[in-house]
Amino acid sequence: MKKTISINLSNQNFSIEEDAYEKLAAYLKSIKNHCGGADTNEVVADIENSMADKLKSSLSPYKEIITLEDIESLIKIMGTIEDFDREVGGSSEVENDEESLPENKTKRKLYRDSDNAVIGGVCSGLGAYFDIDPVLFRIIFFALVLAGGSAFPLYILLWIAMPEAKTAHQKLEMQGQAPTIAAFKNLAKTGKQIQDNWKKRWQKRSTIDKIFSLPLVILNGLFLTIKKVWRILWPICIFCIGIFLTVISLIGLAAISIGALFMLLFNNPIYKFSFIPITELTAVVPYTWLIITGFLSLAIPAILFIIGGLAMIRKKNFLSFAAGSILVAVWMISGIIFSALCLRYAPELKQKFDNYYTTEHVKQVIDLTEIEEIEVYGNRLNIFVSANTNTPPIISGRQIDLSSLEIKREDKKLIITQQKYQPEATCINCHLSTMELVVATSTKLRITARDGADIFDETAPIPEPIIEAENLSDYENSKATISE
Amino acid sequence: MEDEFKKSMENAAAQMRKGVLEFAILLVIAKREIYANEIISRLKNAKLTVVEGTIYPLLSRLKNSELLDYKWEESKSGPPRKYYSLTAKGRQFLKGCEEQWRNLESAITNLKK
Numbered sequence: 130m131k132k133t134i135s136i137n138l139s140n141q142n143f144s145i146e147e148d149a150y151e152k153l154a155a156y157l158k159s160i161k162n163h164c165g166g167a168d169t170n171e172v173v174a175d176i177e178n179s180m181a182d183k184l185k186s187s188l189s190p191y192k193e194i195i196t197l198e199d200i201e202s203l204i205k206i207m208g209t210i211e212d213f214d215r216e217v218g219g220s221s222e223v224e225n226d227e228e229s230l231p232e233n234k235t236k237r238k239l240y241r242d243s244d245n246a247v248i249g250g251v252c253s254g255l256g257a258y259f260d261i262d263p264v265l266f267r268i269i270f271f272a273l274v275l276a277g278g279s280a281f282p283l284y285i286l287l288w289i290a291m292p293e294a295k296t297a298h299q300k301l302e303m304q305g306q307a308p309t310i311a312a313f314k315n316l317a318k319t320g321k322q323i324q325d326n327w328k329k330r331w332q333k334r335s336t337i338d339k340i341f342s343l344p345l346v347i348l349n350g351l352f353l354t355i356k357k358v359w360r361i362l363w364p365i366c367i368f369c370i371g372i373f374l375t376v377i378s379l380i381g382l383a384a385i386s387i388g389a390l391f392m393l394l395f396n397n398p399i400y401k402f403s404f405i406p407i408t409e410l411t412a413v414v415p416y417t418w419l420i421i422t423g424f425l426s427l428a429i430p431a432i433l434f435i436i437g438g439l440a441m442i443r444k445k446n447f448l449s450f451a452a453g454s455i456l457v458a459v460w461m462i463s464g465i466i467f468s469a470l471c472l473r474y475a476p477e478l479k480q481k482f483d484n485y486y487t488t489e490h491v492k493q494v495i496d497l498t499e500i501e502e503i504e505v506y507g508n509r510l511n512i513f514v515s516a517n518t519n520t521p522p523i524i525s526g527r528q529i530d531l532s533s534l535e536i537k538r539e540d541k542k543l544i545i546t547q548q549k550y551q552p553e554a555t556c557i558n559c560h561l562s563t564m565e566l567v568v569a570t571s572t573k574l575r576i577t578a579r580d581g582a583d584i585f586d587e588t589a590p591i592p593e594p595i596i597e598a599e600n601l602s603d604y605e606n607s608k609a610t611i612s613e
Numbered sequence: 614m615e616d617e618f619k620k621s622m623e624n625a626a627a628q629m630r631k632g633v634l635e636f637a638i639l640l641v642i643a644k645r646e647i648y649a650n651e652i653i654s655r656l657k658n659a660k661l662t663v664v665e666g667t668i669y670p671l672l673s674r675l676k677n678s679e680l681l682d683y684k685w686e687e688s689k690s691g692p693p694r695k696y697y698s699l700t701a702k703g704r705q706f707l708k709g710c711e712e713q714w715r716n717l718e719s720a721i722t723n724l725k726k
Contacts, residue, residue: 139692160666168673175669178692179649185691208664 133194139174139181145195152200153180156209163210176207237305240294247346249288257303264338371441378434385431389424393417401556404487404529413481414474422470425463429456487529495522495536495566500543503574505566507547508581513567516587526564533561547580630661635671636710637661639699642681643707648694672697680706 133144136153145153161173180203184195237260242253245263252270256263273280294303396416398406433456436448448456482488505512509530524531524545537544550561568574570588578584641647641655649668656663675681680703683695699707 141692164670168670168677172670172673175649175673175695176666178695179665179669182650182688182691182694207666209666212664213667213670 138184139178141181141185143181143184143195144193145200146197149195149197149200152197152204156200156204159210160213163213180207238299238302239291240299240303241288241291242300242303243293243295244300249284250293251284251287251291254291254294254303255287260305262338264335267338367441367444371438373438374434375438375442378431378438382428382431382435385424385427389420389428392420399555401553401559403482403558404556405482405485409485410478410481413477415470419467419470419474422463422467426460426467429460429463432456487532488527490525491528491531492523492525493531495524495543497522497543497568497574499541500538501541501573501575502543502577503568504542504544504577504579505582506545506580509547509561509563510545510578510582511563511565512576512578512582512584513565514576514584514586514588515567515569518569520567520569522566522568524564524566527562530561530564534564630663633714634661634663634667635675636707636714638668638671638675639680639703639707639710642697643699643704646684646696646698648686648696650694652697675703679703 131146131148133146134150136143136145136150157173157177160176161169164172183203183206184199187199188195237258239258240254241250242257242263243250245253247253247267252266253263255261255266270280270284273283292299294300396407396411398408400407402410433448433453440446440448483490524534533548533550535546535548537546545566552559568576576584637656637659638652641652647655649672653663653665653668672681676683676697679700681697682700682703683697685693686696688694
């Protein structure tokens, strides 16, 4: 099976196979370029007309398509431009060429001449442009390099600025030749000899040229080596980065998805956050919207990174410009909505936290009548001995924390013990925090802190601590004991 | 060596053909109004080998020097065709050619003796 193209040849419609079309188009173009006179169009039209006539007669209900063989045999009959030259041009060719040479010269264009390059073909390109031996430019560059290296960045700049003459057409432009068939043929002939034939090129150069080219040649060798190594290493680097990026992004995307799903599905009062049932928090905000926009603003970059990573591995771009634009647009919109929602509801959430009955900050006055000694156990308890004598003895902290305290009276002794806390399985961020016991100095008390409780005494600048420790670790736990 | 000889022989033949091609075409057209493909087949029948594509620049040149004229005619199959005919100038030119040809012919026969 082959693809066919529908063409108009001399106002006749033909279905023609793709390769045959290419051949035919190239042939007609070569004739057009070859004739190059005032009546070109007429001649080409005549030839097209004749070809159409012949092609039409070769078709039948059993053969509807023009194939490459048809075109090839047709071209054989019609003759190539070489035949034209021999049969028509002939003796007039020489004088014709002489005549047409000035016409064929067009304005030169500045390209890098990589066929005659030492490094990047800048000098040879300049030489071709100004029609001067490139050795002159090499001497100038060499002198400038010796004079202080200013030529090096200039060379790099020119290298970047001057496009390389890659196609035959560009090479002709570089030499200021009109793109005629003859010029192309000539170029193909000389180009083949020059191409990749360093030694021949080298021998072609004059001695002066060789001497001045030498540093450039050395630089070139260095450059080529770096280029070779880089060419090997670069794909490996890209591949590794691609794999890394893809794997990391996949893990990230999975985590984000599972997280978002969990947050949507487990919106249930038994789950708590800082002792507050999640449902009470989510009731405050447009929860679903927050999750969706939050998910999108995290997942889309992950998806883009995965696609980017895959593109690096497969060396193929999977994302069309349109799809990419849509993804980025969705990402931006969801990001903006998510941020706006966060900013809008953050104060309300904070208020919710502050006012929730278990997490609310409360103060509790302790009755210290007839109490002479206080013993405090637990690392979440800080004791402040206040210089203000009017302060009533107060214990303060979150409701939930205070409720975990056991306060016991034993004769004239008050024992405050922090209960062991068993965290709930369905509670996130549910840890107890510190409480403060504030006692005025006026109350003559003996306070003992144990199990990591700390005492801060405002009144005693440098207290001589009485250490009551059974062993060293105990001492470290209950740093000091102060007696009044 | 043989290749070179073959090449120069071919070249000589091509040069000769080229010299008479214009004359031959004018002769064919002089008989009756005729279109390009028919001209070619008549030339071929007369054993004058010709690269078909070369006919068209030639016809165009002859037309430009007002030796030929043409008119379009519909074809039963394919595109319409250009039917060529000689102009008065063309007829005159052909006469000149015929005279030149006779001269050439006698010159060659003379030389061959």
